[in-house]
Amino acid sequence: MTIYSSPLIVQRADPYIYKHTDGFYYFTASVPAYNLIEIRRAKTLEGLAHAAPRTIWRKHDSGAMSQLIWAPEIHYIDGKWFIYFAAAETQDFDDNGMFQHRMFCIECDNADPMRSEDDWVERGQIKTPMDTFALDATCFQRDGKLYYVWAQKDPKIFGNTNLYISEMENPWTLKTDPIMISKPEYDWETKIFAVNEGPAIIHRNDKYFLTYSASATDENYCMGMLSIPDNADLLDASNWIKKDKPVFQSDLKEHQFGPGHNSFTKAEDDETDILVYHCRDYTDIKGDPLYDPNRHTKVQSFSWNDDGTPNFGKPLPYNYE
Template sequence: MIKSNDYTNPLIIQRADPFIYKHTDGYYYFTASVPAYNLIEIRRAKTLSGLAHAAPRTVWRKHEQGPMSQLIWAPEIHYIGGKWFIYFAAAETTEFDNNGMFQHRMFCIECDNQDPMASEEDWFEHGQVKTPLNSFSLDATCFEFNDKLYYVWAQKDPQIRGNSNLYIAQMENPWTLKTEPVMLSKPEYEWETRGFWVNEGPAVLHHGDHFFLTYSASATDENYCMGMLSISDQKDLLVADNWDKSKKPVFQSDLKQHQYGPGHNCFTVAEDNQTDILVYHCRDYTDIKGDPLYDPNRHTKVQPFTWNSDGTPNFGKPVPYNYQ
């Protein structure tokens, strides 16, 4: 049985918004925001621990100007229909818009090589993944179910208080929405509105006959935490009322262990192909100078999690650092 102390934590230093995908070739593929927010890199290894020492390969760099020239955030790598895709958010400027928000939009790039790390030239741009709202949007993820591709993301609605809500839509292809967006969640509870009113960083997990959608809430300091939505896979995923929302965070800071602001998670499976693994970023201090966004010490961590008797995930608490 795989235990938390089987992995060194943090696994990868100064990599926020981590995403790990285990492919059919037996490799784990890892990407995340880099501290300079200026490029997208991938690393891979046969084991999760091996990712810590794997050499990163840059596959895309920000433009000199235009919509993809600033603040490259939260890339995710997916394998859809036999091809590689990366979703990420980017902005044209570091300035705020009229709502006091960054000006990010969501973008998609595709690789026409079965080896996504072969060359930068193998990746080409599909441009912006457009939604009906032309507003701050980020943290896109996707999943397939019953031969349908779904897209989940965070976006600002100027008519709703806060920074971002969570939306879902079916996709025509990996870079085009097919259906109108459906809002699944907005910041409403006290733990979702500390510092900023935020629902972002969605991650989707299918277990048994249910989907679980975790997300991150509040400011990116020690208040950052994870909430969760759930739905039976027999119900229509595009009907908001079919989703149940947890009234309490499902993963949050552990002050005794000095683990602060765990969030922006994803899920993968351990080397035994049985143990479920929670991937997230976290800090070990609260004395942040300036904007927490520009503090580079959000580190990638991994830990196994279990399942409750009612079929819901039990993430436990953020494991302490255990440099080996």
């Protein structure tokens, strides 16, 4: 088992790593200033730690994409690159006491997504029926159809965000009405804030597993999981089975706090599954945890249980001097 540098990349929260057919790993994440989107790439996961980031999009001076650029994800869909991210027009809270983020998409049809900022075209807001706080979009394909999963506030439901799924008409337009598949309900999902966010999808053992993050972004942050048979109707909420306990959480003994907002990739051998996530090594946070820059990107391999479910283990301790 390969042991990677821990953390792999410092001060990068909400990490997303995509292994492309060109043999490169592509990495993007929230930057501490929340003001731009960058990509870095390398032939190995360890190489990402030393790869130079390339800025491919910057926040607007004003308007809907001018504040708090959060959680970009890079996807390759039908021969083009897409990045999903959340942005707001102000740092003020709305009437529900929430930030005012909405979800957006940019597209690049150049084979090299890092060549130039000019190669990226804004596809605008991904609109949902509710005009409310929304973020953390991801997507996946099944049977030639593209599905979109994200977190959003419903003012009629207790808590900050729930998880929704919809089929897509194209990578920036929903085709079907959103279906809520999870909401904060357990005590480990509702510590300080009632949150379900940061969904990620992995397909193994005839099932789709959807991990997500819950509770406040401090040491209470942890990962939950839903699953669904791969032949079931993805848009029927009753088909999604939710675990009643977290699947990945803080390890106080090793001083690993608030692991979450994960994604998945493959190791260099194209077989070993890799969990990508952010984590802190302290709890004494000054001010709002959201503005503490020391959520670092970590990667580690994980195994599978006899019943076909993932076994993520515990967050590995830091291994640098």
